Amino acid sequence: MFLRLALCSLWNRKGSALLTFLAITVSVFVLLGVEQIRHQAKSSFGNTVSGIDLIVGARTGDINLLLYSVFRLGNATNNISWQSYQHIADDPNVAWTIPISLGDSHKGYRVMGTTADYFTHFRFGQNKRLELAEGAPFSDLFDVVLGSEVARSLGYSLGDKLVLAHGLGSTSFSQHDDKPFRVAGILKPTGTPVDQTLHVSLEGIEAIHIGWQNGVKLPGSPMAPGAIALGTGALDTTTHHDLTPKTITAFMVGLKSKLATFQLQRQINTYTGEPLLAILPGVTLTQLWQMMAVMENTLRLISALVLLASLLGLAAMLLASIRERQREIAVMRAIGASPWFLLALIEMEAVLIALAGSILATGLLCLSTTLTAEVLAERFSLFIESTVITPQMFTYLLAVILGTVLVALIPGISVYKSALHQKLAR
Amino acid sequence: MLVSIQNISFHYGSANIPVLAIPQWSVQSGERVFLHGPSGSGKSTLLNLLAGILLPNSGAIEILGQRLNALSARRRDKWRARHIGVVFQQFNLIPYFGAVDNIRLAAHFARTPNATGRAKELLQALGIDENLHHQPASQLSIGQQQRVAIARALINQPELLIVDEPTSALDTQNRNAFMTLLLEQAQRNDTALIFVSHDLSLAGRFSRVEALVEINRAGGQH
Structure with missing residues (x-):
């Protein structure tokens, strides 16, 4: 009877109730x-990299190393x-390593x-x-494997030829146009910076820099013709040049046992050969995310204010x-409704609107x-999990209802007072 | 004795001038009392006191042997729902609620079981067609609304029915029909009736006729 009364009362004011309901729906939608x-x-962000125990680079800041090795942001200070x-x-503790060499680019x-x-x-x-959408990992010296985003936005398909540029600008005057x-392959979308990367072999990087010095092509020393023949076979093809890199930018390490992580990290950080830094990617990712806490809290604050x-x-x-319900209040008082009943009725109406709004918003x-x-996955490499209802969201929805109950105390107390002093209507 | 008033005095707010002062007044069960007086004679105040919405500043009102001042506000509300039926001049019903729902709401406050069946019986007896039972009250004519109000007032089989100028919004034909139905139903339920009106032409239908100015010693300030 109580619920029916509240529903009928809202239906009686459907115009304003509907608008309020829509306002709440929009704001809960924004909040969620x-x-x-x-x-x-x-x-x-946390999924950008996993299963890697250490990332090693030249000595720099933890976050800087993570940014350039994983997010391809900024530059390495040294090789x-x-x-x-x-x-x-x-x-002996190391199970595998992935060396990486950065510094060149292709159209940004x-x-x-x-x-x-x-x-x-x-x-x-x-x-x-990593999975390939088409093709295979590089087998030839001048093979490139594209991230999904690169292939999609630049419109490349298998077999296409492309020229790398020296340096990182989107428009470079130093093109490796001779090679x-x-x-050879295009990766499936991952939602990580991998999608925006072109992958080539270390030897390929070496090969295109033959005849370059300090980042500048030396006009007088062109690569000997036939020194490296394109498409002549596998990477181990014997060439006139030794294509073993002299330096790399960083490398990722997988360990046989996680227990060795800190021991090896200490070993690397105190390595006497050259100043090195080893970071635990998970820990540094968390540190990096914490730097964004202000942004996170600002967004939360804005949605809470909405x-x-x-x-x-x-x-x-x-x-x-x-005000327009004074007669209704008088009638209810006459037939035995207590002021508390009327307060509860107002609360019920408020909660019904908020609940309906929350359900629609969800x-x-x-x-x-x-x-x-x-679309988000394809266009923006943003992967959304199918389970949208997180425990946090339940807390938010609960907070919405609790907030409604509190805020509805304003009209609730008003109706209580009104009912207390309401006399029989004439 | 159904209603017994002993030396009550009532004034509004901090004003010390009483609007109502009744040394002694009573109503027997099943009695039908017609109470008349000019506006401002304290009729409305008396009805609010009888319904337990207002409490006297001094003296005692006992209904069915229960002293109203002795009850807490909450229990007084419940007590009113169970023992007193009220019919006003007009606007007796929740406008967006159907006729049956309006009656059931009164039963809800009095915790009266099986109200729906009885509500329909009452409406039938009062000449409200079944197709109107679930119409929102605001869509009924004033005459129909007043009849639904009688049914609503009687659903909990109260011992006392307070009726305040119920016919003032009705034409003569409707007024007569309404009075006949009201008195008939009150008699059938053996409910005492306190009927307040300034329309003395209705007085003939009642067993007892009293002028409030004669009962109220406060001098008719209100």
């Missing part, structure tokens, strides 16, 4: 949407010598020199391996209704994430 994006961004890399890779996308181990050992997300690369505004709108709507959010998931 922001929470969803925050959650997804955080997990996507590591091949000998140091070999020394650490030979450590970074080029990364690495080995075939990259495709075997690199993991992202929940321990997911074009052939697209919600508060619509809840105050709800309170205003109910408060305004009380539904809309589920629908919109499902509908846009494919």
